Amino acid sequence: MASRQKAKQFPDFIKIRQWLNSLKTHLIVWFGVSISALKRLLRTISNHQSLLLGLVLLLFLTIGTIAAIAPGTHTFEGNIISQEMSFVYNGQQPKRFIENIRGIKELESEGIQTLTFTGKFQSELPQVNQLKSLTIQLKDRESKWIIAPVNLEGTSKIDLNELRLQPNTKVTELNYDFYRNQLAFSLQRNPKLDLKNNANILKLYLGEQPIKVIVEGYELPDSNLQKQLDNQTPLEFILNPDNQEFNLEYPQNTNIYITLAKPAKFESEQWFRGKIETKNVQFVDVDRNGSDLRDDLDVSTIVEGKIRMVGQEQEIKKNQFLMGENPDIPLNIQLIRHLQIVPKKGIEARFSGKTKQIQIGLDQDFPVSRIQGSWLDGVLPRDAIIALFSFGAATIPNLVSWLFSNTSKSEPKP
Known part of the structure; x- marks a missing residue:
C-alpha cells in the first residue's frame, strides 16, 4: 500500500517541476523582450533629442492634468444661522463658553448633581427654617432644580458669570427661544475620553435679593432631615444667600x-466666547418617534448661510443639509470662530475647517451642489488651473500621436 501512495505522489512532483520550468522560461523571455525594447527606446531617444523633449513635456503635462483634477484637502470657512446646533469641544484645556448673561428670570437645570445652599431659609417646613446650610443631591437624570427671584416684577439680579467646558464635552440642542426669551442647551460627558472626569463649571451671581428655590427628584445626605421630608413632593424654599x-x-x-426677564440686546451683548476648537459640529435635529432607532429622522435646522473653499462660494438655503465628502460623517469643522444670536432667526456660527469636498442638499443622500478643490488649488488661481487642464487635455493626445509617429520613422528598415 505504501508503494502505491508513493506512486501517486511522484507524478504530482513531476507536474510541479514542469510548471516551474515553464514559468522560468516565460520570465526569461519577457525580461529579454523588455530589455530589448528599453534599449531600442534609449537608442532612439539618444539619436533624436526632440523625442526626449517630447517625452519630458508629455510627463509634465500628464502630471499637471492629473493634479488639476485629483481632489485635495483644503481650508474652508463659512457662516450659518440655525435654529439649533451641536458640537464637541475638542480643545486640550478648559474653555470659557458662555459669560455675562444678566437679569436672569429663571434658571433650570436637570441631571445628577450636588447642591449646597448657605444662608437664611424660609419655608413651610419648620425643620428647614432652622438650617444655615442645606446640601441636596439630585439623584437621577429626571431630577431638576430651579432658581428665580422672589419678586418677579422687580429687576432680577441673578447673573451667569461664566460657564467653562471641559475637553470632550458635547454641547447639544443649543438653541434660543425668542418667544420665551430662553437659551437652552445640554452638556454631555464621555467618560471613555475624559479619564479624569473633571466637571464643567457654572458660576452664578445670586445678588443680594432673596431667591426662590424649587427642587424635584432629590435626596438629602442628612438622614434625620430626609426622614422628616417627603422627597416625592418638590422641595420649595426662599433663600437669603450668605455668599452672592x-x-x-x-x-x-x-x-x-436660562430664561431672561426681558429680551436681550443681542447686538451689544456677547454671551459666547469665540475660537472654540470643535469636532462633530452638526446643524441637525433628530426627530425620534418611537424606540426603534431606524425610525429616527434627521431634520436640518439651518435657516440660511454661506460657505467658501478654493475661491468657490455656495449659498445654503433653509432646511438644506451641510455635509463633507461622506454624507454620513459631519463636515470637518475644526474651529467655531464666533457665536451670536441673530434676532428672530437663530444662532449664527462662523467657522472654519479642512476637507476635500463640501456637499449641500435638501436630502443627505442626494446633494445638489458641491465644492471640491484639486491638488493645485491654493498654488495656482482657479482660472490658471482650468487653463492648464484644458491645455493638457488638448495637447496630450496630439503629443502622444507625434511621439509614436516619429518613433516609427526613426526605426531602421530591414
Missing part, C-alpha cells in the same frame, strides 16, 4: 434652561 457667588459643578450629563 454660587459655583456649580456638572460632572455628568445635564440640561440647562
Whole structure:
C-alpha cells in the first residue's frame, strides 16, 4: 500500500517541476523582450533629442492634468444661522463658553448633581427654617432644580458669570427661544475620553435679593432631615444667600434652561466666547418617534448661510443639509470662530475647517451642489488651473500621436 501512495505522489512532483520550468522560461523571455525594447527606446531617444523633449513635456503635462483634477484637502470657512446646533469641544484645556448673561428670570437645570445652599431659609417646613446650610443631591437624570427671584416684577439680579467646558464635552440642542426669551442647551460627558472626569463649571451671581428655590427628584445626605421630608413632593424654599457667588459643578450629563426677564440686546451683548476648537459640529435635529432607532429622522435646522473653499462660494438655503465628502460623517469643522444670536432667526456660527469636498442638499443622500478643490488649488488661481487642464487635455493626445509617429520613422528598415 505504501508503494502505491508513493506512486501517486511522484507524478504530482513531476507536474510541479514542469510548471516551474515553464514559468522560468516565460520570465526569461519577457525580461529579454523588455530589455530589448528599453534599449531600442534609449537608442532612439539618444539619436533624436526632440523625442526626449517630447517625452519630458508629455510627463509634465500628464502630471499637471492629473493634479488639476485629483481632489485635495483644503481650508474652508463659512457662516450659518440655525435654529439649533451641536458640537464637541475638542480643545486640550478648559474653555470659557458662555459669560455675562444678566437679569436672569429663571434658571433650570436637570441631571445628577450636588447642591449646597448657605444662608437664611424660609419655608413651610419648620425643620428647614432652622438650617444655615442645606446640601441636596439630585439623584437621577429626571431630577431638576430651579432658581428665580422672589419678586418677579422687580429687576432680577441673578447673573451667569461664566460657564467653562471641559475637553470632550458635547454641547447639544443649543438653541434660543425668542418667544420665551430662553437659551437652552445640554452638556454631555464621555467618560471613555475624559479619564479624569473633571466637571464643567457654572458660576452664578445670586445678588443680594432673596431667591426662590424649587427642587424635584432629590435626596438629602442628612438622614434625620430626609426622614422628616417627603422627597416625592418638590422641595420649595426662599433663600437669603450668605455668599452672592454660587459655583456649580456638572460632572455628568445635564440640561440647562436660562430664561431672561426681558429680551436681550443681542447686538451689544456677547454671551459666547469665540475660537472654540470643535469636532462633530452638526446643524441637525433628530426627530425620534418611537424606540426603534431606524425610525429616527434627521431634520436640518439651518435657516440660511454661506460657505467658501478654493475661491468657490455656495449659498445654503433653509432646511438644506451641510455635509463633507461622506454624507454620513459631519463636515470637518475644526474651529467655531464666533457665536451670536441673530434676532428672530437663530444662532449664527462662523467657522472654519479642512476637507476635500463640501456637499449641500435638501436630502443627505442626494446633494445638489458641491465644492471640491484639486491638488493645485491654493498654488495656482482657479482660472490658471482650468487653463492648464484644458491645455493638457488638448495637447496630450496630439503629443502622444507625434511621439509614436516619429518613433516609427526613426526605426531602421530591414
